Amino acid sequence: MTTETAAETAAENGAELAPAVRRSPFRWRRPDWGLLIASLVIAGGVALIVWGFVTANTGDDGIDRPAPIEDVSPVENAVQVLQQEQIRVDLEFGYEAILVVDGEELPTTALTAIESEPGAQVVLPPTAIFDAANGVIAFIPAEGALVESFSEGRHDAQVIYWKSEDGRETARRYQWSFTVV
Secondary structure (H helix, E strand, C coil), rough: CHHHHHHHHHHHHHEEEEEEECCCCCCCCCCCCCHHHHHHHHHHHHHHHHHHHHCCHHHHHHCCCCEEEEEEEEECEEECCCCCCCCCECCCEEEEEEEEEEEEECEEEEECCCCCCCCCCCCCCCCCEEEEECCCCEEEECCCCCCCCCEEEEEEEEEEEEECCCCCCHCCCEEEEECCC
């Protein structure tokens, strides 16, 4: 029965019509407690995920490394290092360094001291190589070197570094370890 039909029927019967009650398009109803609790749990989970991303220490932020040392390889506490892995330390410009592996100071050769013919392949000595232009000291275990390969297990590496203008007397140390598989 439509509103007009109801009005006509009421008018025929002599009844007065009540004014039309307008309903609001928004109706207040009782909350669904299960839906409300689920929404709060989801909102809390999203907030925890956001908090985790904001407060996480990842990459180099999680490592307490001195400012002059920009990067080391293998990284601190690495657990799957190969036996012929290169040990490499990247320093800020203006620093010099030497490497110590498992308590043995490695002989160091400056890259500028290595002579080669133009166009010929450079043969590196079995020592740690220091590249002052890039501030990098690196060592690759090789035949004839103090360390020919790394045995399985834990190894300690240490870089002794100093500002070039201050001399080795002001040297500082940074030590880390890695595990060879």
